[in-house]
Amino acid sequence: MLSRDLLMATITEENYLKAIFHLSQKTDQVSISDLSKSLEVSKPTVNSMVKNLKAHGYISYEKYKPIALTKVGLKVAALILRKHRLTEMYLVEKMGFGWEEVHEIAEQVEHIESPAFFDRMDELMGYPTVDPHGSPIPDKKGEFLSQNKKKLNDCGIGSEVIITALRMSSKGLLEFLDSRGIALGSRLKILSKSTFDNSVMISYEGKKESLSDKVSERLLVEEVS
DSSP states (O other): OOOHHHHTOOHHHHHHHHHHHHHHTTOSOOOHHHHHHHHTOOHHHHHHHHHHHHHTTSEEOOTTSOOEEOHHHHHHHHHHHHHHHHHHHHHHHTTOOOTTTSHHHHHHHTTOOOHHHHHHHHHHTTOOSBOTTSOBOOOTTSOOOOOOOEEGGGSOTTOEEEEEEESSOOHHHHHHHHHHTOOTTOEEEEEEEOTTTOOEEEEETTEEEEEOHHHHTTEEEEEOO
16 A cells, blocks of 8 residues: 555656656666656756655665556555546547647646546546557556557568557657558558668558558557468
């Protein structure tokens, strides 16, 4: 059970914890500089907040060493993500928003402190396990279901795959996929791969499309047996 103080993290603290979580999914060497770039704030500002987060028991950090979430910090970050991803799913499923429209709204809603509000949202949707972009929704304990997915550009020529999630989804990526008629659940066949730029030629729904390495590395797939 988290203490009252830990449950009352400020919005700024929550944003930092979420940023540290996302950065730690890419590297185990999260730095002050990484946070500064991610949050678009100065290094002195980040340094001050990092000291505050450490004092509250959310992170472990020593000067010139990587920043890491503690067990408590990881749980708080996961519960913020739970609220964010449940909100995104609700906006798409129940309110008809496009998957490219929901991130900014969820950024605001995720700071609501009422667990009952999000539990009811979860119940109304039938307890989804992933958000509209295929990212796992943590449970009420802050735990994630394990996922075993491959990046599209790691699959071999001739492979048939189904898109099940996105890595580092952005509005630009979502709008690009929308313009090509590609979504979660789309079934693709890899026709060829370029050795020059690692682009991937795919076929789907009677169409052919060349996807850049920047796009194909963000498409997480499961191979069709």
